[in-house]
Amino acid sequence: MDHSRIDSVRQYLQANDLDAFLVSDKQDQFYLANYTGDDGFVVIDSSQIFIVTDGRFFEQIKVEAPEASIVDVKEQSLAEFLCVHYDKVAIESDSLLTMDYQTLLEKNLTTVNADLVVKLMRMHKSTDEISLIKKAAEITDDVYVHILEFIKTGMTEIEVANEIEAYGKQRGAQKLSFETIVASGIRSSYPHGSATDKVIETGDVVTLDFGFVYQNYYSDITRTIVMGKASDEVKKVYSAVLKAESLGIRFAPMVETFGDLDRVIRGSIDDSGYGKYFMHGSGHGLGLVCHDYPIIRTSNDDQLESNIVFTVEPGIYLPGKFGVRIEDDVYKDDSGEMVRLTNSTTELQEI
Numbered sequence: 519m520d521h522s523r524i525d526s527v528r529q530y531l532q533a534n535d536l537d538a539f540l541v542s543d544k545q546d547q548f549y550l551a552n553y554t555g556d557d558g559f560v561v562i563d564s565s566q567i568f569i570v571t572d573g574r575f576f577e578q579i580k581v582e583a584p585e586a587s588i589v590d591v592k593e594q595s596l597a598e599f600l601c602v603h604y605d606k607v608a609i610e611s612d613s614l615l616t617m618d619y620q621t622l623l624e625k626n627l628t629t630v631n632a633d634l635v636v637k638l639m640r641m642h643k644s645t646d647e648i649s650l651i652k653k654a655a656e657i658t659d660d661v662y663v664h665i666l667e668f669i670k671t672g673m674t675e676i677e678v679a680n681e682i683e684a685y686g687k688q689r690g691a692q693k694l695s696f697e698t699i700v701a702s703g704i705r706s707s708y709p710h711g712s713a714t715d716k717v718i719e720t721g722d723v724v725t726l727d728f729g730f731v732y733q734n735y736y737s738d739i740t741r742t743i744v745m746g747k748a749s750d751e752v753k754k755v756y757s758a759v760l761k762a763e764s765l766g767i768r769f770a771p772m773v774e775t776f777g778d779l780d781r782v783i784r785g786s787i788d789d790s791g792y793g794k795y796f797m798h799g800s801g802h803g804l805g806l807v808c809h810d811y812p813i814i815r816t817s818n819d820d821q822l823e824s825n826i827v828f829t830v831e832p833g834i835y836l837p838g839k840f841g842v843r844i845e846d847d848v849y850k851d852d853s854g855e856m857v858r859l860t861n862s863t864t865e866l867q868e869i
């Protein structure tokens with residue numbers, strides 16, 4: 519259990535004149551209380567930590583969170599527990615059932631939405647957290663080197679995805695960050711084309727987007743390759759995406775907010791003439807989930823501070839033709855330098 523994190527929550531409670539904090543998000547429960555049970559709630563007040571759950575998790579709690587007091591939901595529901603002990607509670611809506619929430623309202627408990635309180639804490643990574651993300655990212659780099667050797671025309675996308683997944687797990691990954699994307703030919707113009715039984719053919723552009731989890735921390739990488747020789751149009755689009763990505767990483771220490779970073783990346787794609795074919799955010803935070811806070815889009819005003827790990831992932835998708843996306847995991851260190859956690863080559867690979 520991380521006391522400085524618990525203290526931050528208690529400072530928030532005090533500053534806002536609240537009695538307790540209901541943690542419903544699973545990753546927040548792990549982050550604050552080291553609890554990994556897939557059912558239950560963590561409640562933090564000014565002096566105690568409670569875990570409200572059922573008997574399946576009691577033994578686990580004794581090991582993971584020995585300082586927490588267990589509340590058996592069979593004896594007292596979450597709503598009853600909160601109403602008996604508190605008047606004003608900060609709640610995370612993430613995994614709170616509407617039914618539980620309604621009971622809280624009926625019992626006249628005052629609630630304050632606190633969805634972003636822990637998410638914002640989680641945004642800044644400790645040295646230990648960064649080294650775990652780096653381990654996860656190193657697995658993706660190893661997989662990419664391997665897959666460049668492995669992939670051949672005549673294989674299906676699913677065969678390639680299976681190899682990516684098996685190799686990553688062999689390298690020590692706990693699980694996949696998300697369902698592996700292998701999108702070839704016209705399918706590469708779908709920003710999120712999961713692998714299918716389509717056969718990879720000569721001339722296909724292939725988008726590989728995958729990631730692995732290492733000790734609960736996520737990585738996420740995308741590379742786009744060509745089977746055979748790249749056409750002039752593919753080369754042109756590829757260099758436009760690569761330029762935008764490199765520019766984003768280079769300028770990140772000089773911009774103020776994540777919105778500014780999005781404008782730099784988007785501006786670069788616009789300048790290359792492909793602006794309308796880049797229809798998603800230019801990156802996202804990375805941590806205990808793959809799409810962590812913040813989402814990097816023009817409207818985001820969060821300061822681009824040091825030790826926030828995030829992805830930079832511009833893409834250009836030409837409908838009916840092909841698509842290119844390049845994605846890396848990075849952060850700004852305390853001296854203001856950008857550090858890359860994924861280090862796979864970004865040079866266009868013609869296989």
Ligand SMILES: [Mn+2]
Binds near residue numbers: 829845
């Ligand atoms: Mn991503």
